[in-house]
Amino acid sequence: MDDYFLKYEDRVPEPPLPYSAAREVLWQFLAVTALVVGAWYIWWRWTGSLNTDALWFAIPLATAETCAFIGMMLFVFNLWKDDPIVIPDPPTSLGDIAPNHPDGDRAITLDVMFATYNEDPELVRLGIHDAKNITYPHPIDIRIHVLDDGRRDEMRKVTEDEGANYIARTTNEGFKAGNLRHAMEQTSGDLMIICDADTRPFASILENTLGYFKDPKMAWVQTPQWFYDLPDGETLDHAMARWFGDTGAKAGRAIQKVVGPVQLGTDPFVSDPKMFYDIIQRRRNWANASFCCGAGSIHRRDAVMEAALRSFGAKVEMRTHATEEIITVTNKERDIAPDLMGAIRTEAATTEILTPYKFHASEDIYTSIVMHSDRERGWKSKMHPIVESKMLSPQDLLTWTVQRYKYAGGSLDILVNDNPLFRRGLTFSQRLMYATTFYSYLAPIWNLIFLIAPIIYLFSGVSPVSAYSADFFWHLIPFLVTLELAMMVGTWGVSGFAAKSSYLSFFPLGLRAIWSIVKGQAISFKVTSKVRQSGNFLALVRPQIAIVVLTILAGIWGLTALALGTTSHSASGVISNILWGLNNCIAMLGIISAALWLPKTVEGTDGHEL
Numbered sequence: 120m121d122d123y124f125l126k127y128e129d130r131v132p133e134p135p136l137p138y139s140a141a142r143e144v145l146w147q148f149l150a151v152t153a154l155v156v157g158a159w160y161i162w163w164r165w166t167g168s169l170n171t172d173a174l175w176f177a178i179p180l181a182t183a184e185t186c187a188f189i190g191m192m193l194f195v196f197n198l199w200k201d202d203p204i205v206i207p208d209p210p211t212s213l214g215d216i217a218p219n220h221p222d223g224d225r226a227i228t229l230d231v232m233f234a235t236y237n238e239d240p241e242l243v244r245l246g247i248h249d250a251k252n253i254t255y256p257h258p259i260d261i262r263i264h265v266l267d268d269g270r271r272d273e274m275r276k277v278t279e280d281e282g283a284n285y286i287a288r289t290t291n292e293g294f295k296a297g298n299l300r301h302a303m304e305q306t307s308g309d310l311m312i313i314c315d316a317d318t319r320p321f322a323s324i325l326e327n328t329l330g331y332f333k334d335p336k337m338a339w340v341q342t343p344q345w346f347y348d349l350p351d352g353e354t355l356d357h358a359m360a361r362w363f364g365d366t367g368a369k370a371g372r373a374i375q376k377v378v379g380p381v382q383l384g385t386d387p388f389v390s391d392p393k394m395f396y397d398i399i400q401r402r403r404n405w406a407n408a409s410f411c412c413g414a415g416s417i418h419r420r421d422a423v424m425e426a427a428l429r430s431f432g433a434k435v436e437m438r439t440h441a442t443e444e445i446i447t448v449t450n451k452e453r454d455i456a457p458d459l460m461g462a463i464r465t466e467a468a469t470t471e472i473l474t475p476y477k478f479h480a481s482e483d484i485y486t487s488i489v490m491h492s493d494r495e496r497g498w499k500s501k502m503h504p505i506v507e508s509k510m511l512s513p514q515d516l517l518t519w520t521v522q523r524y525k526y527a528g529g530s531l532d533i534l535v536n537d538n539p540l541f542r543r544g545l546t547f548s549q550r551l552m553y554a555t556t557f558y559s560y561l562a563p564i565w566n567l568i569f570l571i572a573p574i575i576y577l578f579s580g581v582s583p584v585s586a587y588s589a590d591f592f593w594h595l596i597p598f599l600v601t602l603e604l605a606m607m608v609g610t611w612g613v614s615g616f617a618a619k620s621s622y623l624s625f626f627p628l629g630l631r632a633i634w635s636i637v638k639g640q641a642i643s644f645k646v647t648s649k650v651r652q653s654g655n656f657l658a659l660v661r662p663q664i665a666i667v668v669l670t671i672l673a674g675i676w677g678l679t680a681l682a683l684g685t686t687s688h689s690a691s692g693v694i695s696n697i698l699w700g701l702n703n704c705i706a707m708l709g710i711i712s713a714a715l716w717l718p719k720t721v722e723g724t725d726g727h728e729l
Contacts, residue, residue, distance in 0.1 A: 132345045135504035136397050136612040138203040149605035150195045153598070160598040161188050168584045168591065180572050180583040183565035190562060191602070193555040198398065198609045200405040204504050207330030211257045213309060216332040216419075226258040229325065230308035234298050236268045236291075238316035240277040242511075247281040249319045250312075255326055266302045268294070295413075296476035296486075308420060315414040317511040319347075324507035328417050331501045338422035338490050338498035342415040342505070343396035346512035352385035387716040388519040389621040389709070390512040394613045400502040408552035409502035410487035414510060422498055423476070426490045481529025488533070488553065492544030516656040516714045520628060527560045527632035528642035534560075535636055562622065563629030570626065570703050573696035574669050577677035580687040587691040620706040627662040656714040663707040670700040 164184060169177040210216050214223025231250045235243055243265060250263050263283040267274045270287045278285040288301045299313070310332065314320065328340045356371030363370070375381055403409040411418075476482045490498045513519040539545055539553040576582060584591055606615060635642065657664070677693045680686040 127348045130347045130509075132343075132347075132506035132509070133393070135204060135343075135401075135506075138201050142608060142611055143201045146201075146605065146609040146611075147199065149601065149608055150199070153601040153605040154192060154195060156598045156601045157188050157191065160594050161185055163594045164584075168594070170582050170585050173581045173583065176572075176575060176581055177583045179568055183568040183572075186565040187562070187569075190555075190558055193551065193558055195605075195609075196551055197555045198402050200402060202401045202404045202502070202504070206327055206505070207333060209256060209326050209329045210333050216329070216335070217309070217421075218335060226260050227310065227329070228260040228262065228308040229310045229312065230302075230306045231261060231263045231312045231314065231320070232266055232299065232302055232306075233264065233314045233316060233318065234266045234268070234295050234302075235274065235316040240271070240274045243274065243316050244277050244281060246314060246317070246319050247278070247283050249321070250283075250314075251281070252322050253320060253325055254322045255329075259325065260308075261325075262306070262308060264302060264306060266298045268298045293476075296482040299476045303420070303424070311418045311420055311423075313413060313416050313418065314508070315510065318414045318508050319510065320415075320508045321506075323505075324417075327505055327507060328503050331503070332417075332419060334499060336497050336499045337419065338426075338500060339411050339416055339418045339487075340501045340503050341400065341409060341411055342417075342503045342507040344392055344412065344415050345506040345509050346390050346392075347509035348511050348514075349386050349390065350384055352382045355381035355383060358383045386512075386617065387713045388513050388516065389617050390519070394610065394615070394618045396502065397504065398610050398613055401504055403552050404502050406546070406548035406552055407499050408491065408549045409500050410491075410553075410556075411483040411500070413483040415508045416483075422490065422496075423486075425496065426486075426493055426498065481526065481533060484530065484556070485533055485537070488537070488539050488542065488545070491549055492539075492542050494544040516659050516710075516716075519713070520659055523625065524628055524632055525642060527629055528635055530557050530560050531632055531636045532642055533557065559622075560629060560632065563626040563633065566623055566626045567630065570623070570666050571669075573700040573703070574666075574673045576692060576696045577670075577673035577688075577700070580677075580680065580692075582687075582689075582692055587689055587695055592691075617709065620709045623703070623706040624663055624710040657711075660707075660711050660714045663711055667704045667707050667711070670704050674700060 161184060164181045169181060171177075210227065212223060213220055213225050213227050216227065217223065231253075233243055233246055233250075247263055247265070250261070253261060255261075263281075264286050265274065265278040265283055267278075267285065267287045268291050270289075275285045275287075286302050286305050288298070291297065293300065303311075310329070312320065312324070324342065328342065331337050331340050354371070355375055356368045359367030359371035361367075371381075400409050400412075476486050487500065491500070513522060533539070534557040539557075540550050542550075545553070572583060632642075674697045677688055677697065681688045681690060681693045
């Protein structure tokens with residue numbers, strides 16, 4: 120185990136964002152205002168601003184703006200309602216979560232499952248230790264299992280030394296989803312906590328979450344994932360003092376008096392998921408559309424198994440009907456003999472695989488869709504607001520890239536092959552919530568246009584709009600201002616700049632995932648490394664570096680052309696596009712700096728650096 124993480128052991132997560140009814144009303148008012156002004160702007164872009172002499176440039180940019188506006192509408196829908204923090208009392212016995220169970224008087228049994236493949240056994244030992252310290256105010260039977268797909272003797276030894284149950288299988292079919300399925304065959308808990316190898320559950324996890332299961336339709340509860348090993352960073356005044364001395368320190372303090380505390384270097388890979396869990400996921404609760412994200416989630420076993428059986432039965436029926444139609448067409452008969460029909464059903468049943476968790480690169484969200492679409496049972500999900508576990512963040516850009524590529528590719532694969540918008544059983548609100556997630560992974564297409572548009576203008580002088588006139592700014596500026604105000608209030612308490620920068624700089628990885636799906640390539644199940652990978656990672660950000668270099672050169676060229684007066688550049692056009700390009704460059708610099716980031720060394724107990 121890397122001693123780098125030891126200095127973070129005493130960290131505690133921030134509390135969840137408090138609910139405010141007044142802020143929610145203000146957000147909804149500002150959001151509607153931004154949507155109305157945005158629709159007015161998009162309408163004007165198509166009807167009154169296109170440069171008809173350069174439609175090859177004007178139409179793609181207007182299309183990109185329209186696509187981004189659609190994404191904005193979906194995002195507003197996602198954030199429309201906040202979720203008050205209400206933690207129900209924990210159940211006392213099985214009957215509280217399963218009212219009709221014949222053994223309702225007995226204590227609840229719960230399986231804590233650590234899925235591992237090639238991670239350090241000592242890392243898993245830490246999770247086992249924490250799981251053994253879980254507390255609960257009523258009698259409960261907690262069983263800890265290590266699901267080792269690596270079949271390692273050292274992992275078995277650690278597990279047995281800690282008094283946990285070691286589970287391994289002979290194959291790796293289905294990867295993590297297959298590992299969980301195999302473990303479910305070996306266990307019998309009423310509820311299950313899903314943990315990754317680096318998950319460290321807090322003692323309060325059961326006391327704070329099991330109360331949701333008193334609703335017999337509650338299928339799973341997701342808790343926020345919190346990375347406890349993120350760097351401390353430094354305040355803006357300290358950073359500016361290093362760069363510019365006392366003058367910089369004074370400037371940094373002055374800036375912070377206006378905008379509040381600014382901490383630099385706290386999250387080099389934008390791994391802190393507070394925006395995702397505390398804003399995006401939590402506000403899907405009202406629509407029963409918060410999806411499972413794997414580690415840190417608690418599941419009702421019967422719900423998972425029942426959904427799997429229903430899906431299995433539906434696939435058997437589909438395969439049976441398909442075979443029946445083929446035979447009917449081939450024999451030109453209307454009826455099939457009963458014995459042949461039975462053989463067809465048997466063949467279909469043996470061909471399909473029962474998968475409690477879908478065998479997929481994004482098995483968590485895929486399984487969520489399957490369960491949410493079971494309209495007959497009406498399964499519910501809940502995004503719990505309080506952090507109940509901790510885990511390790513990506514420690515290098517290569518690990519971050521592998522992780523994000525899997526998220527993007529897995530989600531896009533679902534969009535193409537099992538689009539939830541057309542899946543039977545989902546409510547309209549659930550469809551839109553899932554659409555928001557999947558649509559966001561298409562954004563690299565139009566984000567690329569936003570990145571190269573100012574470069575094209577500054578180099579060529581060709582404008583995508585009829586003119587950078589007062590009319591243009593009269594339509595654009597109100598939209599940008601109302602949008603920024605709405606998003607500031609809607610995400611109050613979480614800094615949105617880093618998330619927006621990451622969203623924009625993600626474009627090469629997103630385009631690669633999109634192209635892989637278009638070509639029909641399978642998205643790999645690579646395990647995210649829990650240790651820092653060595654090497655130079657600048658090769659991973661060549662496209663982002665290219666955007667920065669081209670934007671700077673284009674800005675110099677545009678200013679020179681404007682000074683000489685020999686091109687069609689206008690002063691308003693050059694200034695506007697330089698500012699636009701500057702915003703793009705700032706967004707790119709975050710991920711470029713991540714490629715160069717190195718964790719600070721820590722001092723060991725013997726005084727030497729580790």
